[in-house]
Amino acid sequence: MFGMDIEKLKKEHMNLPDKIKIFDTTLRDGEQAPGIALTVDDKIQIAKKLDDLGVNTIEIGFPIVSEGEKETARTVKSLGLNAEICGLARVLKKDLDALIDSDLSYVHTFIGTSPLHRDYKLKMSKEEILDKSVEAIEYAKDHGITVEFSAEDSTRTEKDYLIEVYKAAEDAGASTINVPDTVGVLTPVIAKSLIQDLKKELKTPISVHFHNDFGLATANSLMAIEAGASQAHVTVNGLGERGGNASLEELVVSLAVAYDIDLDIDTTKLYNLSDFVSKLTGVKISPNKPIVGGNAFAHESGIHVHGILENTSTYEPINPEFVGHSRKIALGKHTGANGLKSKLDEFNIDLSEEQFCSVYDQIKSLGDKGKTITDADLKAIAVTEISTSEEEYIKLLGLAVMSGETVSPSATVKLLIDGEEKETSKTGVGPVDAALNAIKSLIQETTSIELEEYNIDAITGGTDALAEVFVVTSDGKGNKATGRATRDDVVMASVIAVLNSINKLLVIQNS
Ligand code: KIV
Numbered sequence: 001m002f003g004m005d006i007e008k009l010k011k012e013h014m015n016l017p018d019k020i021k022i023f024d025t026t027l028r029d030g031e032q033a034p035g036i037a038l039t040v041d042d043k044i045q046i047a048k049k050l051d052d053l054g055v056n057t058i059e060i061g062f063p064i065v066s067e068g069e070k071e072t073a074r075t076v077k078s079l080g081l082n083a084e085i086c087g088l089a090r091v092l093k094k095d096l097d098a099l100i101d102s103d104l105s106y107v108h109t110f111i112g113t114s115p116l117h118r119d120y121k122l123k124m125s126k127e128e129i130l131d132k133s134v135e136a137i138e139y140a141k142d143h144g145i146t147v148e149f150s151a152e153d154s155t156r157t158e159k160d161y162l163i164e165v166y167k168a169a170e171d172a173g174a175s176t177i178n179v180p181d182t183v184g185v186l187t188p189v190i191a192k193s194l195i196q197d198l199k200k201e202l203k204t205p206i207s208v209h210f211h212n213d214f215g216l217a218t219a220n221s222l223m224a225i226e227a228g229a230s231q232a233h234v235t236v237n238g239l240g241e242r243g244g245n246a247s248l249e250e251l252v253v254s255l256a257v258a259y260d261i262d263l264d265i266d267t268t269k270l271y272n273l274s275d276f277v278s279k280l281t282g283v284k285i286s287p288n289k290p291i292v293g294g295n296a297f298a299h300e301s302g303i304h305v306h307g308i309l310e311n312t313s314t315y316e317p318i319n320p321e322f323v324g325h326s327r328k329i330a331l332g333k334h335t336g337a338n339g340l341k342s343k344l345d346e347f348n349i350d351l352s353e354e355q356f357c358s359v360y361d362q363i364k365s366l367g368d369k370g371k372t373i374t375d376a377d378l379k380a381i382a383v384t385e386i387s388t389s390e391e392e393y394i395k396l397l398g399l400a401v402m403s404g405e406t407v408s409p410s411a412t413v414k415l416l417i418d419g420e421e422k423e424t425s426k427t428g429v430g431p432v433d434a435a436l437n438a439i440k441s442l443i444q445e446t447t448s449i450e451l452e453e454y455n456i457d458a459i460t461g462g463t464d465a466l467a468e469v470f471v472v473t474s475d476g477k478g479n480k481a482t483g484r485a486t487r488d489d490v491v492m493a494s495v496i497a498v499l500n501s502i503n504k505l506l507v508i509q510n511s
């Protein structure tokens with residue numbers, strides 16, 4: 001797909017494993033990110049979705065930390081999912097017992113091996129760490145548990161010592177040797193070289209667990225796989241400690257598309273899973289997040305939209321459907337006529353050439369003011385352009401306000417609604433609020449409206465300054481409309497702007 005012979009590159013420069021396993025640690029490392037706390041039910045729902053997606057292993061949690069973690073592990077294990085369910089444990093008997101008590105039969109056990117971890121955290125010698133690791137692996141094996149062993153902070157551990165620990169773990173019965181880049185200091189070339197060196201020394205499958213402190217976790221994982229690592233730890237949306245872990249969606253799509261590797265993952269479920277995890281964890285996805293961000297398949301500039309409308313491949317590496325996402329043509333100051341036309345077609349809005357030019361100019365000028373133009377904004381602008389004065393459903397017949405120090409501000413409003421005169425008085429925190437409350441109460445039989453935005457500007461200086469009021473109202477059904485009015489009386493300007501906006505909203509509703 002890239003004008004490059006990927007098969008030739010694979011043969012000449014890569015030592016790809018026959019099968020690559022995806023080990024998801026969203027529910028363990030991902031949950032360790034500050035601010036994330038998932039309930040048992042949240043974890044069960046995410047685990048089911050991960051299983052549906054097709055990951056090979058789900059790290060469900062750290063059983064020793066709470067009864068809830070154990071209960072989650074037990075429940076998820078009892079679901080009989082296709083994915084293997086794994087739990088985390090330090091190389092401690094009590095951690096392993098907690099895992100066994102959770103009915104799990106796969107442990108990811110770890111101990112720090114770097115000088116920093118040995119001297120400051122564990123205060124243990126190299127020998128003690130090695131012995132503890134072997135002891136724990138043997139204990140787990142004696143209880144019929146499959147062992148994946150991690151030398152925490154492996155990438156800041158002396159290479160000779162790291163190899164010694166990993167060989168001892170292999171001899172003790174570990175089925176997978178995992179290489180954590182705990183503080184994300186690897187670079188792609190170093191990642192490749194490290195895994196190449198470990199491959200020469202070990203017979204056991206190698207896995208990688210790379211953190212994203214420098215934004216390199218996915219690239220490093222790919223290089224490790226090129227060097228022969230047959231498993232990568234990932235998290236949905238790249239969640240995890242600090243800058244997070246290698247992201248599931250980035251790694252899977254890179255392997256599937258750039259490397260043309262079949263992973264048994266249903267990529268069409270990626271966007272939905274990402275969105276689901278974002279909602280449950282409360283961690284919003286940045287718009288420019290690859291694959292799943294709101295802008296991953298969004299186009300605004302005239303040149304790009306033109307290309308996309310001719311052939312989507314011009315400015316997209318994959319179709320959004322491949323990951324269950326959707327394409328978006330956005331409007332803003334970079335919008336071209338083609339983009340605007342396609343959006344209007346989408347909403348079945350037909351404009352004359354003159355109306356089209358006016359809408360186009362308004363979008364450009366709103367964009368210049370730094371405003372994002374949503375679909376609702378476009379509909380409102382376009383409908384205003386085509387609506388005529390006869391379509392004024394609600395007219396102002398009268399307005400009186402009272403304000404002062406010791407009385408509640410109040411307003412009396414008289415409206416003509418569909419030919420019928422209606423009048424009411426209401427109070428509010430100020431005269432504008434009182435007047436708007438009166439309007440709201442009069443029209444609530446006709447439509448329900450909410451004032452979303454209210455801006456007031458004094459056009460000239462002095463006490464007789466002209467007030468320009470700009471409002472946005474919405475009807476709670478996804479429709480929004482703007483309204484604007486300029487008067488020398490602030491209350492009047494506000495009332496006229498709101499009525500102007502409501503009339504447009506009614507046009508939109510009835511169109
Ligand atoms: O990043 C890390 O080192 C870990 C360990 C628990 C393996 O998550």
Ligand code: ZN
Nearest residue numbers: 029180182209
């Ligand atoms: Zn980690």
